Amino acid sequence: MIPALEDLLSTARVVSLPMTTRFRGVDAREALLFEGPEGWAEFSPFVEYDDAEAATWLAAAVDFAWHPQPAPLRDRIPVNATVPAVDAARVPEVLSRFAGCRTAKVKVAEPGQSLADDIARVRAVREAMGAEGRIRVDANGLWNIDEAEHAVHALAEFDLEYVEQPCASVDELADLRRRVKYMGIPIAADESVRKSSDPLAVARAGAADLLVVKAQPLGGVTHALQIVTAAGLPVVVSSALDTAIGLSQGATLAAALPELDYDCGLGTSALFREDVADMRPSNGSIDASRVAPDAAALTRLAAADDRREWWLERLRRCHALLTLT
Known part of the structure; x- marks a missing residue:
């Protein structure tokens, strides 16, 4: 089951992490984080990926935040x-x-x-x-x-x-x-x-x-x-x-x-x-x-307002795709 969009948005935080060296053509890595019953998860498909591909990344994040994970065999x-x-x-x-x-x-x-x-x-x-x-x-x-x-x-x-x-x-x-x-x-x-x-x-x-x-x-x-x-x-x-x-x-x-x-x-x-x-x-x-x-790090590393809105809109689109499947 996919949680309601409101459940994802209620804790969503968009961050931008500055890099020590340019990597994959970027100087800062953006990601959207949210919290579910099992803990925090990350939704961070690269910006060039279309919504169909990005929706799989959202499914992974939902699974990590909402569902118990396999038992560890090493620490x-x-x-x-x-x-x-x-x-x-x-x-x-x-x-x-x-x-x-x-x-x-x-x-x-x-x-x-x-x-x-x-x-x-x-x-x-x-x-x-x-x-x-x-x-x-x-x-x-x-x-x-x-x-x-x-x-x-x-x-x-x-x-x-x-x-x-x-x-x-x-x-x-x-x-x-x-x-x-x-x-x-x-x-x-x-x-x-x-x-x-x-x-x-x-x-x-x-x-x-x-x-x-x-x-x-x-x-x-x-x-x-x-x-x-x-x-x-x-x-x-x-x-x-x-x-x-x-x-x-x-x-x-x-x-x-x-x-x-x-x-x-x-x-x-x-x-x-x-x-x-x-x-x-x-x-x-x-x-x-x-x-x-x-x-405190979430606050310091918060993405600019326009980038936050970009990620939240992407989340909405990908969530809509998941609820259709």
């Missing part, structure tokens, strides 16, 4: 550092924000940058983390098949843990996986899961060695767990640049998984100058327990 979640597409000289500064993290996810294929920029950034991460550190790269589907193959070869010297969403389509991922299989570098799928009408297609096609799953885009923790079970592949739980409230939902998902073989992408609160609660990594992990926003 701490190991997380990776996230390195935006910064100049190589800034890598040590970025990594310093992720206390104790043994794994780094490095953004590559940034529009306007070159493979040489990616190589320099990954090399800087390897030098900073040493031989024991784990490095994964994420292209967000921005390479074509030949570019991806060339990039994997060029980055292989840095002992990659895996390459995340190197190409956009499932067919390209399957082709690339065949081409580079002899190198022993796994392929991970993210957008091919969370933005697909059929999130299991990538697993059926043998197009990935592991899946990156995110609670909000997949409609909530329970639905994400169902996808993981059906796919039968190892998974990494990640965030969609969530606030601490969304990260706690991701941590709830990670805590409920029977197996958790990879460090999770849930340390991204470290990319904000300030968050609504403290979910920054400590000793390479975050707490899996639920968090509530700090009242």
Whole structure:
């Protein structure tokens, strides 16, 4: 059951979190938070997403705020550092924000940058983390098949843990996986899961060695767990640049998984100058327990009036879509 719109609006708070580094083309991350019987939840589909896609994120938030969640199997979640597409000289500064993290996810294929920029950034991460550190790269589907193959070869010297969403389509991922299989570098799928009408297609096609799953885009923790079970592949739980409230939902998902073989992408609160609660990594992990926003932080980080109204109207439209289904 979907709660009444008035129940969502009565506690709704819209925040804008300033970032330490421009990421995904934004300098501040906006999100709408509300409280239900089970606690606080987050509704934060990226602004470019249409209402049909955004409604799934609202369903996830409602589920987290109104319904009991699966029982946790662990109380701490190991997380990776996230390195935006910064100049190589800034890598040590970025990594310093992720206390104790043994794994780094490095953004590559940034529009306007070159493979040489990616190589320099990954090399800087390897030098900073040493031989024991784990490095994964994420292209967000921005390479074509030949570019991806060339990039994997060029980055292989840095002992990659895996390459995340190197190409956009499932067919390209399957082709690339065949081409580079002899190198022993796994392929991970993210957008091919969370933005697909059929999130299991990538697993059926043998197009990935592991899946990156995110609670909000997949409609909530329970639905994400169902996808993981059906796919039968190892998974990494990640965030969609969530606030601490969304990260706690991701941590709830990670805590409920029977197996958790990879460090999770849930340390991204470290990319904000300030968050609504403290979910920054400590000793390479975050707490899996639920968090509530700090009242003073909600006030300090409140979005401008026009942005607040934009998000409230989006909430109304997406709620209307959910009540029609």
